Amino acid sequence: MKNDKIKVFLAAPRGFCAGVDRAIEIVKKSLNKYGSPVYVRHEIVHNKHVVESLKKIGAIFVEELDEIEDKTRPVIFSAHGVPKSVSENASNLKMTYVDATCPLVSKVHREAENIKKQGMHILLIGHKNHPEVIGTMGQLPKGSIDLIESAEDAHNYINISNKKLAYITQTTLSVDDTKEIIEVLKSKFPDIYEPKKEDICYATTNRQEAVKKIASKCEMFFVIGSRNSSNSVRLVEVAKKNGSKSAELIHSESEIPFSQIKNCKTIGISSGASAPEILVTEFIEELKKQFTIDIEEVEITRENITFKVPGKLN
Known part of the structure; x- marks a missing residue:
């Protein structure tokens, strides 16, 4: 009922x-x-x-x-x-x-190669063992890139290469956390070379901004996505940091916490960049079985970017 x-x-x-x-x-x-x-x-x-x-x-x-x-x-x-x-x-x-590498990831790969050609040593801001980080570090000979995972890593980093430093980033990071790491690097290495355009992709940035816009209005926040999806996990963190009392990831094995939702007047929903819309629809349908819900979609921007598939498949 x-x-x-x-x-x-x-x-x-x-x-x-x-x-x-x-x-x-x-x-x-x-x-x-x-x-x-x-x-x-x-x-x-x-x-x-x-x-x-x-x-x-x-x-x-x-x-x-x-x-x-x-x-x-x-x-x-x-x-x-x-x-x-x-x-x-x-x-x-x-x-x-x-x-099938995302063109925005390929852009970071090319950037890394160009920086190396200019004789600089590269710092990659990202998460260890994430496939994107493994792929980016694997564009250049071993030792060309050092990984920086946190502001603490940035603070403790010692440039033993004696070369000018440059930084690049994983495309699916938290915009705010990355900003903090970059600030530490810039204060420690004032002449560090930075990308002309930031590496965090438009989709990651837009999804985080949309969550920020509504998080403080939500007693609980749900992000539909996978546990190994960096951008989905970041959205949960963004919701918590921006005022939602609680935020959690809804993945393939999740049980919907109806007993907690029952105590809420407002909840927020988003989904990671690799989660199909059908999963959002199914989640909302499950809610409708238990509650009377009033949905307000809050759109911060309209995305109309498309990438072509390789010509050999056409």
Whole structure:
């Protein structure tokens, strides 16, 4: 029985970004062109729902190329990007590969190469072991890039290279946390070289801004996304930091905390850049079974960016 009225603030933009759309399209078009199976190295995007739906139409997911038994089949590299050694290995194995790296991640890769050519030493602000960070660090010879994960790391960093320093960042970081790290680096190394345009992508920035706009009005905040999705986890942190009493990630194994929601008059909802809108719809449908809800979508900007798929798939 519906027993409570709840106001739902729905953040916009939310969900799929252009890089994720493109990566999923690349898998589908590769299946159309080459037939099934096609292999995908690493989750194409960090979302179980997306991965499972692509498996159903003939995609096989592996972590490394040596897991692929039939090397005559094509392999797709995920949206997060891969170290150069992976594409070199695929070429040596004479494999057909399609690179689904998000163009905004590729931009950071090119930036790293250009900075290295100018003789500078690179600091990458990002999260250790995230596939995007592994891919970016793998664009250059070992030792060319040092990872900075926190303001504390920045504060303790010693430049033993004796070269001028430059920084680049992972594309899916918290805008505010990154700003703090950059401020520490700039005060410690006043002549540090910075990217002409910041590396955190438009989609990450927009989703965080949309959450900031409504967080303080929400007693609870829910972000639909995966546990290994950096941008989804950051949205939970942003909601907490910006005034929501509690915020949590709703992933594939989550139980919806109805007993807590019952005590709320207002809740907020957003979704990470790799979460399909159907998951938001399903979450709202579950709420409707228990509560009378009034939804207000709060849109801070309209996104109309699209990225083309590689020409060889058309």
